[in-house]
Amino acid sequence: MKNKYLSLGLLALGMFFTQTSFGQTDAEKQKIVSQYDLQALGTLENKLTTQQAQEKQRAIQLAQQNGWEIRTTLPDGTLVELQRVTADGQPVYYRTFNVDAARSTRTDHLNAGGSLGLNLMGQNMTAYVWDGGVARASHQEYDGAGGTNRFSTGDSGSLNYHSAHVTGTIMASGVVANAKGMAPHASAVGYDWNSDLGEATSAASSGMLVSNHSYGFRGDLVPDYYFGAYITESRDWDEIMFNAPNYLMVVAAGNDGNQNGYNASPLGGNSSYDKLTGHSTSKNNLVVANAQDANIDASGNLISVAINSSSSEGPTDDYRIKPDITGNGTGVYSTYQNSDTAYNSITGTSMASPNVAGSVLLLQQHYNNTNGSFARAATIKGLALHTADDAGASGPDAVFGWGLMNTKRAAEAISNDGNEAKIEQLTLTSGQTYSITVDSDGTNPLLASISWTDRAGTATTATNSSTAVLVNDLDIRVTKGGTTYNPWRLTGVTTNGTGDNTVDPYERVDVSGASGTYTITVTHKGSLVGGSQDFSLIVTGLSGTPVVCNATTPTGVSASGITTSGADIDWNTVTAATYDVRYRQSGTSTWTTNAVATNSTTLTGLAASTSYEVQVRSVCPSGNSLYSSSVTFTTADIPAFCSGSISSFPYSEGFEAGDGWTQVGGDDGDWYRTSGSTPSSGTGPTSAAQGTNYLFLEASTNSSPGQIGNNGTAILESDCFNLAGKSSATFSFQNHMYGTAVGSITVQASTDGTSWANLWSDSGDKGNQWNSISVNLSAYLGQEVKLRIVGTTGNGWSSDIAIDDLSVTAVDASADTTAPVITLNGAATINLTVGDSFTDPGATASDNIDGDLTSSIVVTGSVNTSVTGTYTLNYNVSDAAGNDATQVSRTVNVDPASTGGCSGGVSSFPYSEGFENTLGAWSQSTTDDINWSITSGGTPSSGTGPTAAAEGSYYIFVEASGSGTGYPNKQAILNSPCFDLSGETQATFAFSYSMYGAADMGSISLEASDDDGATWTSLWSETGNKGTGWQTASVNLASYVGGSVQLRFNRITGSTWQADIAIDGVSLSTSGGSGPSCSNVSLSITFDNYPEETSWEITNSGGTVVASGGTYASQADGSTLVIDAGCLDDGCYDFTITDAYGDGICCAYGNGSFTLTNNNTGATLASGGSFTTSDTTNFCVSASGTTATADYMTTFNDTNVRATLDVKIYPNPVKGATLNVTTLQDNASYTIMNMVGQHVAKGNIVSGAINVSKLRAGVYMIQINTGSQTVTKKFIKQ
Structure with a gap:
């Protein structure tokens, strides 16, 4: 029998923390949690604790039935333990992540005697460790200079070597020097990994700052959709961290780097990637990859580093950058559990994770020492990613994440806050923009990043779903003059770039070779869920010298880049100043003034061939300078837009001899000419729309010919079309938009080559066919116009877009004498009955010149379906030349009911x-x-x-x-x-x-x-x-x-x-x-919380199964399903309902029930819900006899038979208005039902007669209640 467990974790663990002396001081803890919604955290703890207990109990019972291992050690020493079962019945195991041996770190620069002089040893800090068991509390490394008994347990977990090694990596005191942890004076609390969600929620409610989790799911046993997916496990941890914003969870990425066969459906088809599962795909935690020993110089600078091939690779299915960061977990020497002096060296992300966890614990200590309060988790995470040493491919990737952790550089950023660095903890409200101006130091790259703890997203069970799970999407941009610098993002499984990052809750902008003043702007997309979003801003590479602003008149004012409508204005910088720039047409008296942050600006909206003068002044907090002397310039003349143009129509382009149109530079790539199929399966056409060749965009990122990758844009531009003297013109083409991640196509037009108007656009999967598109060019008649096609791929390789069969038709103004043609949709005559609803199917109209004129059709006439009669709808339209179409009419007849x-x-x-x-x-x-x-x-x-x-x-x-x-x-x-x-x-x-x-x-x-x-x-x-x-x-x-x-x-x-x-x-x-020979039977099941365990069958007297169903894994827990069990022949049957688990469907896990009903009579044939493995009910049905009592019982007793014989009805069939009834008792009542169980009449029998004149012809059941007995009979009304 399944059991439910109520959680007392919040009370018990709360008492534990109150009685424990180590960790942050009580006042510091209270300061942290005073900003939390403790009620929400308590509710969340109860929910997660109960959920995990139920899942664990159920998994153990199924393991006992199926012979699964519950907890065991694999041949390579990896500990595994059963945690839950998937919806399709597969076991899910936690496993530790370790393989061989070694170690490397730069955190010693923060320790006593380190180069930074900070003496950070983790004093008064506490780390929390969830693992396959707990460390040995009496080990000699958990005493020492930092104090005695610095390790304690938070639950009743058993001793485990892996947990002991992880704990020592964080806080071993260094009795044996090679085993010294990252924070050797810190304390630690150890937990068994069972109930980790509920226990972590409770610990976060009491001020926990950092936890380590060197375990995850067994990759060889989870379903394919788990890999890279944001599943319920991922969401639950994000919910905890969002509700406890100072808490940072550090997680080992896993050791499946050499296992390329676990995931049968890897992202992008690349089996070397997409190996993260469970809490490794959460948004707000810090997921750690494992590097080999790094080559570091004496100053702590990275010389070289390589990844350990066993380290699991990302990214997530929505292309978030995971793992986040890399630690060193190769050959780490640390404590063991089998004695107070036991040590060993092992390797894995399990060792890299505590290397990082202990390091970020020291960063929290340093931040508190510097600022008087502990940082948000997003700040510490942001510092780690902001200051990491780039490794592997340039920029972030799915192997190293943002690179190898550089704890020294992160600590220096905290120390230099307000000078060479800026660290701000801010809040952005809906609709708000945050902006600051900074000065680069002119030596180091300017790095600006934002980090935030996002709300929990929506969990998925889809395989490789690219839907972003980011809830509040913030954006950071760095600008200088007319240049905008964008943040990093992944553009594919193995590729990255800069652009709009819509998936990560951390964004970083890198400006190499920075010099001068820059503006950093933080905005957001859409409306912020919750109305606001906390975020942390981190900037490094700043000038540390205090700057004094003296408002002197700017010199060197000059105009360049002069166009028909604008000019670039530059001047020499006035230190720390902003500027006012004013300009006017020469000879006029009115100035236009713009405030400018940097020493350059671009004037726009100017008139062509016009003289202007411009002046600049500096602006300081203490005052403003005088304006500079005027600098004059003259805007350019409007050039001839087209050097040559097409004026012969019809024009066509099928890409048979080349690209035809011009590939525009400055975009992400070119349209690629091909024949046959595109290189990617399941997207793109298999042949041209006409001829042999066509153009397409290749969205793959696997070095296919012509590829522009995901979210890439390519522009194709025409020559000029001269539409002078034309009465109408139409651009037509065919497109192919087929695939699971199709982007968009847009047709644009321009009459000056500078500004472009959108004429038509479409996006998304349109099916595996060519689509014909026509675009009206009437707005450009009498002008020269250029067209261009802008194609953008989607967020995935299955988004190849193709175009073919381009044409422009135009008709001379004097030549259009052809009238448009109207075609009715549907029939010309429609017959209705009074009371029917009517919607005009409409009509379409087309013209040889103007193309589709459907939207211009004028309809006259109306239809009133409440009044009988004949109604006429008339359809008319005219083309641009004034030619009237032949009127088309539709007749609508409304007939009486x-x-x-x-x-x-x-x-x-x-x-x-x-x-x-x-x-x-x-x-x-x-x-x-x-x-x-x-x-x-x-x-x-x-x-x-x-x-x-x-x-x-x-x-x-x-x-x-x-x-x-x-x-x-x-x-x-x-x-x-x-x-x-x-x-x-x-x-x-x-x-x-x-x-x-x-x-x-x-x-x-x-x-x-x-x-x-x-x-x-x-x-x-x-x-x-x-x-x-x-x-x-x-x-x-x-x-x-x-x-x-x-x-x-x-x-x-x-x-x-x-x-x-x-x-x-x-x-x-x-x-x-004499009537029907079978009975319609239906089954209604209200499921408990495990519909996947329920099945049923109906067998006849010969043992043959005549109807069956189940199990019902797709049904929601507690839902009700009504099932048609068929029309059963007269006879007796057994109905059996089965619960695979053996506890019925009521009432341990939900209030389930079932009812089997004869729809002919409304009789209940079987019902219940409380049973063990199965419940069998024998029943009989009779649709052809004169009694329905067989619906209720297997045998008749004498009283039943006597009652049936004492009730008679006649005539049968009844042809007139009266059905006669004789009974031995007075005061009998009756109910008449039709053969679908509906009650059509009821009352008392008066003088032995019932009026049935209002009944339609058909077969009925009459139920007669004499007071002591109820008898059911069948009769026919003719």
Whole structure:
């Protein structure tokens, strides 16, 4: 039996910390946590503790069932322990990260005797260690100069060598010199890794600053989607750190660098990368890679370093820079657990992580010593990344992160704050911009970075999802004059660059060769969640000499770069000053004044061929200087825009002999000419739209020909087109936009070559086909115009965009005598019934010159569906030359509501329809949103729909793709022919259906109308994901025999494109006799918290399974699912429901229940929820007899039989208005139900007669209650 555990961790650990003497002082702890929302942290601790306890308990019980190891040591010495089970039943293990032996660090520059003279030994500081166990508290290295008994345990974890080694790496005192830790006077608290989330939340609530986690998931056992993904584990740690903003979690990246086969779906197809899982993909922590021994000179400068090949590589699926930083964990000598004097050397990111954790603990100590308070975690993390030594590829990468940690340089930045460095802890509110001006030292690179603790993002279960998990996206830019410097970012798995970083909560701008004054600006995108975002700004490479501002008149004012509308103005710098620049047209009296931060500016918006004068003055806090003498300049004449132009039309370009148009420089690359397919599978076309060649953008980053990479832009520009004397002009082309990460295409036009107007733009996946586009150029008639096509790839390799078949058509103003043509959408005559809804299907219009004129159509006339009559809608349009199209009309007939059923249609049975490339007699509704489609094989969308027909080759389905077009809540109705059942006494409608895709599939219903479509009654409906196979449904039409009925499938899409529902194998069968011979049965299951454990089956008396279902992993915990179990023949059956875990569906883990119902009678056949492994109920159904008591029991006793015999009804069938009832008791009541279980009449039996005149023809059940007995009988109304 599963058990739930309530957490007392906050109370118990809170008592522990209160009673412990080491660590930060109580006052310092209180200062830290006074800024936290302790109630939120307490709630979070309870949630995470309970969640982990449940997951652990469940994992152990499944391990016992399946023979899994719970805790063991692998042959290489790695400790592994079972933690939880994935949704698909796979075990998830924590494992320690260690392999061989060694060590290297520069943190000793901060220690006593170090070059910085700081004497930082971790005094009064506490590190927290979660690991596969705990260290030996009595080890000699945990005493020493820093004090005795500096290690204690936070829980009841057992001794473990790995934990002992990690702990010593942080705080060993150096009794054996080679084993001295990073912070040899610090204290440490050790925890077993079980319940790490809840315990860490409690410790953070009590002022924890730094924790180390040298463990992670076993890469050989996790599902592929875990790699690089932001899963629930990643999110939970981010939530803790966001709620405790001084707490920094340091994590080992892992040791799977040499394992290229664990991830079967690596990012970008590169199996040497994408190996991080679990908390290694969180945003706010510090993930550490492992380097070999670094070559460091005596001053602490890096000479060379190489990565240890076992270190796991990133990045994350949204291309965040992970690992963050590199430590040294090769051959680290440290403490062991087997005696008080035991030591050993081991290697791995497990050793690199405490190397970094101990170092950042010293940085917190130094910051507190310098500023009187501890820093935000984002500040310490930012300092580590800001000052790291670049290693490997230039700039950040997915191997070293930002490089090898340089603790010395980070400490120097803290010491130099306010002089050569600037460290500010700030808050940005929604809509705010933060800006400062700084002076570079002229020697070192100017580095400016921002770091922030972001809110927890949305966890995913998708494989290689590129959706950014960043919640609040801040941006930093550094500018000087007209130059803007952008931050680093990853552009692919193995590539980087500078630009707009939209994924990382840390951004750094590097300005090499910096000199002079720069402006640093921090902004944000969109609206900040929560209304504000704390961030830390770090700047190094600044001038440390105090600057005095003397407002002297600027000299050397000059104008250069003069264009038709602007000029660059420069002058000599006045130290520490800002400036006012004023200018005016020569000979006028009004000045325009601009405030300028640097010694140059660009004037814009000037008139061509005009003389201007300009003056500059300096501005200091103490006052302003006089303006300089005027400098005059004259703007340039407007040059001839086109040296030559195209004036012969039609014009065409198919790229058969070259690029045709001009590749514009200054962008990210060129459009590439090719034939056949692009180099990447699953994106781009397979051939040209016309001819042989076409142009495309290659989005890959694997050295494919012509590639421009992810988020790259390429511009293609035309010659001039002379549209003088033209009455109309159109630019047409074909594009191909197919792939999972497609970017955008934009068509622009310019009449001066400087300013460009957007004429047309589109983005996203448009399917694997060429798309024809026409752009109206009427705005440029009488002018010379250039066109250009701007293509931008998406955030992934599957975003190849192609263009082909370019053309420009133009018509002389005197030549356009052809009228446009109007074409109706849909039928010219539409028949409606009073009360129907009506939406005009509209029409389209096209013109040989003006192209698409649909938006210009004028519609006259109206339709009132509440009044019978014939209505006419008229459609008219004219082209630019004034040519009128021939009017087109639509007739709408509104007929009176029918008082009877439908007519005509199908009267011969059995009837069947397999939709073999035709809808047969079925028809699409004109009042819905989208249509049903016919197809064979699979549907166009992956991960949804069937892969083949249920019978034959074809089937019908509704394509849910297209946000706003296919989903959400779009309706598709398919109407059946009229079925004439007037001569029948029994009818059954059956069909096959497929509902495979996302959890929110929307719904599918079968509805019936016996009043010619005036009203519709739902007979059957389903929602949810039913799995990959075809399902069958059978619906009893007994209520409609004796008349006519029309059926329809009513499909309403859900909230996702992954929801294609299909229908096939439709049939309607009838048979003579006294009524239906089967009973429609449905099963309603309300699941507990483990739907993946529930299954069921119905077996007949011969032991054959006639219906079954489960398990239901795609169902939400606690959800309810109604399942059509089919139409059961008369007889007795066993219903068995099974729970794979053996604790039923109620009530240990949710209040689950089930009910099996005879839909013909409304009778409950089986119900319950509380059982162990399975529960079996025997039941019987009888649709053809005169009693329904068989629905409730297996055998009859004498009293039941007597009661049945004592109740009689006649005549049966009843042709008139009265049904006679005889009973042995007075005061009997009755309820009449139709064959779908609806109550249609009830009352008391008066004088042995019931008026049934208002009942439609059909089969009914009458339930007669005599007071002591309830008897159910069947009768037919003719």
